[in-house]
Amino acid sequence: xxxxxxxxxxxxxxxxxxxxxxxxxxxxxxxxxxxxxxxxxxxxxxxxxxxxxxxxxxxxxxxxxxxxxxxxxxxxxxxxxxxxxxxxxxxxxxxxxxxxxxxxxxxxxxxxxxxxxxxxxxxxxxxxxxxxxxxxxxxxxxxxxxxxxxxxxxxxxxxxxxxxxxxxxxxxxxxxxxxxxxxxxxxxxxxxxxxxxxxxxxxxxxxxxxxxxxxxxxxxxxxxxxxxxxxxxxxxxxxxxxxxxxxxxxxxxxxxxxxxxxxxxxxxxxxxxxxxxxxxxxxxxxxxxxxxxxxxxxxxxxxxxxxxxxxxxxxxxxxxxxxxxxxxxxxxxxxxxxxxxxxxxxxxxxxxxxxxxxxxxxxxxxxxxxxxxxxxxxxxxxxxxxxxxxxxxxxxxxxxxxxxxxxxxxxxxxxxxxxxxxxxxxxxxxxxxxxxxxxxxxxxxxxxxxxxxxxxxxxxxxxxxxxxxxxxxxxxxxxxxxxxxxxxxxxxxxxxxxxxxxxxxxxxxxxxxxxxxxxxxxxxxxxxxx
Amino acid sequence: xxxxxxxxxxxxxxxxxxxxxxxxxxxxxxxxxxxxxxxxxxxxxxxxxxxxxxxxxxxxxxxxxxxxxxxxxxxxxxxxxxxxxxxxxxxxxxxxxxxxxxxxxxxxxxxxxxxxxxxxxxxxxxxxxxxxxxxxxxxxxxxxxxxxxxxxxxxxxxxxxxxxxxxxxxxxxxxxxxxxxxxxxxxxxxxxxxxxxxxxxxxxxxxxxxxxxxxxxxxxxxxxxxxxxxxxxxxxxxxxxxxxxx
Numbered sequence: 118x119x120x121x122x123x124x125x126x127x128x129x130x131x132x133x134x135x136x137x138x139x140x141x142x143x144x145x146x147x148x149x150x151x152x153x154x155x156x157x158x159x160x161x162x163x164x165x166x167x168x169x170x171x172x173x174x175x176x177x178x179x180x181x182x183x184x185x186x187x188x189x190x191x192x193x194x195x196x197x198x199x200x201x202x203x204x205x206x207x208x209x210x211x212x213x214x215x216x217x218x219x220x221x222x223x224x225x226x227x228x229x230x231x232x233x234x235x236x237x238x239x240x241x242x243x244x245x246x247x248x249x250x251x252x253x254x255x256x257x258x259x260x261x262x263x264x265x266x267x268x269x270x271x272x273x274x275x276x277x278x279x280x281x282x283x284x285x286x287x288x289x290x291x292x293x294x295x296x297x298x299x300x301x302x303x304x305x306x307x308x309x310x311x312x313x314x315x316x317x318x319x320x321x322x323x324x325x326x327x328x329x330x331x332x333x334x335x336x337x338x339x340x341x342x343x344x345x346x347x348x349x350x351x352x353x354x355x356x357x358x359x360x361x362x363x364x365x366x367x368x369x370x371x372x373x374x375x376x377x378x379x380x381x382x383x384x385x386x387x388x389x390x391x392x393x394x395x396x397x398x399x400x401x402x403x404x405x406x407x408x409x410x411x412x413x414x415x416x417x418x419x420x421x422x423x424x425x426x427x428x429x430x431x432x433x434x435x436x437x438x439x440x441x442x443x444x445x446x447x448x449x450x451x452x453x454x455x456x457x458x459x460x461x462x463x464x465x466x467x468x469x470x471x472x473x474x475x476x477x478x479x480x481x482x483x484x485x486x487x488x489x490x491x492x493x494x495x496x497x498x499x500x501x502x503x504x505x506x507x508x509x510x511x512x513x514x515x516x517x518x519x520x521x522x523x524x525x526x527x528x529x530x531x532x533x534x535x536x537x538x539x540x541x542x543x544x545x546x547x548x549x550x551x552x553x554x555x556x557x558x559x560x561x562x563x564x565x566x567x568x569x570x571x572x573x574x575x576x577x578x579x580x581x582x583x584x585x586x587x588x589x590x591x592x593x594x595x596x597x598x599x600x601x602x603x604x605x606x607x608x609x610x611x612x613x614x615x616x617x618x619x620x621x622x623x624x625x626x627x628x629x630x631x632x633x634x635x636x637x638x639x640x641x642x643x644x645x646x647x
Numbered sequence: 648x649x650x651x652x653x654x655x656x657x658x659x660x661x662x663x664x665x666x667x668x669x670x671x672x673x674x675x676x677x678x679x680x681x682x683x684x685x686x687x688x689x690x691x692x693x694x695x696x697x698x699x700x701x702x703x704x705x706x707x708x709x710x711x712x713x714x715x716x717x718x719x720x721x722x723x724x725x726x727x728x729x730x731x732x733x734x735x736x737x738x739x740x741x742x743x744x745x746x747x748x749x750x751x752x753x754x755x756x757x758x759x760x761x762x763x764x765x766x767x768x769x770x771x772x773x774x775x776x777x778x779x780x781x782x783x784x785x786x787x788x789x790x791x792x793x794x795x796x797x798x799x800x801x802x803x804x805x806x807x808x809x810x811x812x813x814x815x816x817x818x819x820x821x822x823x824x825x826x827x828x829x830x831x832x833x834x835x836x837x838x839x840x841x842x843x844x845x846x847x848x849x850x851x852x853x854x855x856x857x858x859x860x861x862x863x864x865x866x867x868x869x870x871x872x873x874x875x876x877x878x879x880x881x882x883x884x885x886x887x888x889x890x891x892x893x
Contacts, residue, residue, distance in 0.1 A: 264706065269735025292735075299706035302817075312720050316707045319714050516764025517820050 160500040168196045169467045176474050177503055185213040192478040195452075195471065198444050204409035207253075208447045211373075211410060212479050216257040217241075222288075223271055231279045238284040242337065245369070253410065256340050256374040262288045264295035283335035287344075290327035294344055297321040297351060321352045332364070339365055343374040350382035358382060371404035376414040384421050394418040412446045420451050423458075432458040443472060452476035453486050460489065466497050477507070484514040488521050491528075501528035519548030523558050530561065535569045538562075556586050563595045572603045590618035612637055676790050678835040680801045684749050685725045690803045692751050693829050696728050697758055697811045704817035708733075715740025715868065726751050726835075729868055731848065737865040746841045746872050754788055754798055755850040755864045756780070756831020760811050763823040769808035776830035777804060779860055784853030788834065790846050795834065798850070804830040844870040 162173045175193040182188040189209035194200065217237055225234045237258075244252040262268050272289040279285045297320035300313050325348055328341040335341075342365035349358030365375040376397075383389035383397055398415045405411040419442045426435040439455040442448060456472035459465065473490040476482055482490070491507035494500050505528045511521045526541035542562035548554045559582040566575035579599050582592040596611035616634050621627040680689055687695070700709050702721050709730035712718065718740065722728065727748040732738050744750075759775035761767045767775070780802060788795040808826035815821055832850070846868040854860030 266733060266735060269733065273735055273737075296706055296711070299704075302704065302706075310703075310707075312703060312717055313707050315717055316712075319712075319716070320706075323713060513764075517823055 160498065160503070162498055162500075165467045165498075169471055172196055172471055173474075173498060176478075177500070179478075180503065180506060186210065186215075189213045189478055192475075195443065195475050200445065200447055201405060201409040201412050204412055204447050207410045208413075208479050211253050211257060214252075214254055214257065216254060216260060219261045219267060219271060222261075222275065226271065226275055226278070229278065231275075231282065234275070235279075235282050235284055242335070245339065245372075246337070253373055255338075256343070259287060259291045259340050259344075262291035262295070264292065264299040268292045268295075281334065283331040283338055283341075286327045286331035286334065287338060287341050290324045290331060290341070290344065293320045293324035293327065294348055297324060297348065301351065318352055321348050324348055325354075325357060336364075337368055339369060339372045339375060342368075343372070343378045346375065346378040346382060350378075350387055353388075371401070371408045371411065373408060373410040373414070376401055376411055377417075380414045380417045384417075385425075391418050391422065394421070413448050416442045416446045416448055416451065420448060420454070423451070423454055427454060427458060430461075432461040436462070436464065443475075447475075447479060449476040449479040449482075452479075453482055457486065457489070466493065469493065470497060481510065484511055484518065487511040487514060488518065488524070491521075492524055495524060495528050495531075501531040504528050505532075519545045519554055520551050523548075523554060523561075526558070526565075527561065530565045530568075535565055535571075538565050556582070556589055556592075559586075560589075560591055560595060563599065567595075567599055567602075570602070572599050575599045576603065576605075588618060590615050590620065593618060609637065609640060674837070676793075676836050676839070677795055677801075678749070678837060680803070680835075682835070684751075684835055689751075689801075689833060689835055690805060692726060692835065693753075693756075693803045693831075693833055694805060694809045695726075696751060696753065696833075697809075697827065697829055698813055699728050700730065701812050701815055704815075711735075712740060713738060715742040718742035718744065725749060729753075729846070729870075731755065731864045732866050734859070734862040734864065739867045739869070741869045741871065743871045743873060746874050747838050749838055750836040750846075750870070752834045752836065752846065752848075754786065754801070754832040754834060754848055755783070755852065755862070756829060756833065757859070758811060758827060758829045760824055760827035763820070766823070767826065769826045769828065772808055772826055772828035773804070773806070773830070775858075776828040778857050779852040779854045779862065780804070780830045780832070782852055782854035782857070782860070783832065784851040786832070786850040788846070788848050788850070790836065791844050798832055798834075801832050801834055802830070803833050804828070839870065839872050841872050841874050844868075844872060846870060 160173075160177070162170045165173060172193050175191075179188050179191040179193070182191055186209060189212070190206065194205055221237070222234055225231075225237075238255070241252065241255040241258050244250050245255050262272060268288075269292055272285070272292045275282070275285045276289050297317045300316035300320055302309055302313055306314070325345060328345050328348070331338055331341045332345075342361040345361035346358050346365075349355065349361060362375070362379060365372060369375070380394060380397060381387070383394045385391065395418050398418060401411045401415055405415060419438050423435040423438040423442070426432075426438065435458045436455060439451050439458065442451040443455050452472045453476040456469045456476065459469040459472070470490075470493045473482075473486065473493060476486070477490055481487065487507050488511040491504045491511055494507065495504035498504075505525065508521055508525045508528060511518065512525060515521065522541040523545035526538045526545060529535075529538035529541065539562065542558050542565065545558035546555050546562065548558070559578050563575045563578045563582065566572070566578070575595075576599050579592070579596045582589065583596055586592055593611045593615035597608040597615065600606070600608035600611060612633060616630050616637065619626055619630045621630055678684060678689075682689075684692065699721055703709075705711075709718070709720070709728070710733050712730060713736065718729070719742075722744075725748055727744050727750050729742065729750055729752045731753045757776045757779055759767065759772040761772070783799060786798045788798060805828050808828050810821075810825050811827035811829075812818060812821050812824045815824075818824065836846075848867070849863075849865050851863040852860055
């Protein structure tokens with residue numbers, strides 16, 4: 118009878134559901150094997166060598182300090198380093214010390230306090246020539262004047278009000294210099310469109326004009342000479358470069374900013390040579406005792422050699438060049454490149470992390486490096502909270518990077534912040550560029566929703582995962598883990614599908630699958646016996 | 648019949664008088680704001696203008712041009728685009744262009760668009776683009792010394808949003824930059840005769856507290872209009888530059 122047949126089917130389904138629930142209870146360890154261990158309350162970095170563990174604990178503590186200079190100063194130095202005395206402190210002060218900001222200048226400009234703006238810069242310039250209170254702050258003071266709309270407007274207004282100010286001239290020049298670099302772009306010259314090159318030259322000419330005026334008004338303004346060297350190199354104007362270098366050397370032959378600009382112009386890619394770079398490094402060496410930041414320029418030839426090796430994917434050789442540089446100087450570029458090279462060849466992950474952190478101590482890296490640091494803190498150091506500091510930074514630098522969203526979601530999931538995890542997984546699943554990112558994000562989103570017992574929402578994602586990736590074994594495992602608690606049909610079949618597709622070459626998977634197979638057999642036996 | 652003669656002569660005289668008056672008053676060089684050019688409304692030209700401006704990356708954009716030397720870049724079709732500034736410099740440009748083309752020129756305007764991490768709805772983009780244009784401050788435009796009157800008549804806006812970056816090879820993902828809306832004051836100038844022409848623009852918003860609510864435009868074009876034979880060789884254009892993306 119149709120009615121009876123129907124009734125028996127319902128009874129059988131109920132039995133299967135309850136038996137499947139048994140499977141799920143029995144396979145409790147399966148569910149908890151879903152990828153993410155419980156977060157350590159106080160990360161101990163237990164797997165790290167003692168020296169690295171000590172470094173990580175101290176670095177973690179330093180990273181909690183909000184003031185950038187205090188953070189940098191509190192950071193532990195690279196284990197085993199032979200940095201010149203005072204170099205780390207000088208590097209911290211150069212990159213994170215107090216400097217004049219756009220907001221500060223704007224506020225003074227808004228109330229026409231032109232002499233006060235000049236006084237701010239003049240005080241820092243004097244410190245560059247002081248034996249007792251020496252500081253390189255005057256160079257950092259111009260860092261704020263980038264190729265931004267705000268800088269363009271501010272420097273225009275400042276210059277309109279104070280055309281006789283060397284600092285207004287230099288600030289406007291800095292804006293144009295950055296505009297020139299922006300027009301130039303980051304491609305090789307052969308790949309750079311003509312219109313970019315023409316525009317670069319137009320802005321460079323304006324920058325040179327304003328730097329020249331600045332040095333006429335304040336001949337000791339070393340930052341202006343340093344940037345004239347930089348621009349002269351950019352537009353291949355060796356006369357400007359030579360003039361600026363000579364003028365700067367008469368004022369201070371040990372100026373770090375001028376040395377850095379000069380060393381960059383001696384790189385082979387800019388028409389120089391390693392012999393010229395080394396000769397200049399030898400000239401600088403005697404000054405390095407009293408000006409430790411010069412060690413950065415002295416190390417530049419080796420850093421450039423490594424850069425060229427890395428361009429040719431010769432990472433092992435690059436590591437050999439960079440390792441001693443990282444031990445002898447605080448160069449964040451060397452630390453970053455060393456870490457990245459180690460990643461490329463599968464080097465010691467703990468030391469990779471140490472170098473990434475040491476680089477981040479001195480300067481925020483490019484988005485890829487920040488992301489890599491966040492990932493390393495997440496997956497290797499197993500410290501999701503610390504990882505988020507850098508992943509959030511990476512997200513600010515490149516909001517479109519779906520992989521960063523995936524990593525952030527994983528960190529939030531680990532910390533039990535389900536809503537935040539879900540939000541970022543949902544961005545990551547939209548990605549169509551990174552291989553398997555959509556698939557893996559769907560899987561982890563399902564697991565996250567399952568962990569918080571949001572089975573109906575999880576089921577929606579399961580349907581998508583199974584439809585789009587039918588050969589993905591884990592997707593079928595997700596399906597039976599979701600269907601079981603919901604008491605819905607199809608769980609047993611999903612478990613069987615998982616068993617069929619699972620890759621048993623992995624011993625952990627094989628063990629799990631074999632256990633599941635036994636449970637499935639019991640269920641089938643029991644169903645057959647009814 | 649004789650009675651008709653005076654009337655006849657009077658009519659001829661009147662016609663001659665009118666013709667003389669017309670010849671004495673030159674044709675207005677500015678196209679009426681609701682008049683189409685090349686089959687497109689001026690609102691549609693404003694969309695094309697932004698797509699043209701964004702063909703190149705920041706730093707190379709036409710409104711950042713300090714000299715005018717590259718004013719021919721990516722120009723195509725019967726309308727020649729000139730650019731204002733982004734308010735960061737008072738600019739004097741020298742621009743060579745071929746005769747026989749209309750000139751489309753922004754007096755002052757805004758573009759609002761989504762960007763990575765900062766998505767906008769079309770409604771939000773339109774509101775942002777409009778905000779300052781509801782508060783046009785002092786404005787002065789001259790063409791060869793002749794002021795253009797009542798600039799406020801020349802406001803154009805885009806009720807339907809558009810893609811301001813349809814061809815932007817320098818962007819990794821253009822999808823994050825959609826939608827966009829523009830609003831502002833634009834002039835479509837009839838083809839100018841060969842020779843040097845000077846166009847000056849001074850305009851500012853008067854919207855205290857608003858984002859860019861005090862933006863100011865001060866720029867001058869020395870426009871060298873040349874007959875075809877003497878027109879400059881144009882820099883290579885992007886292949887898609889002539890396509891209209893609406």
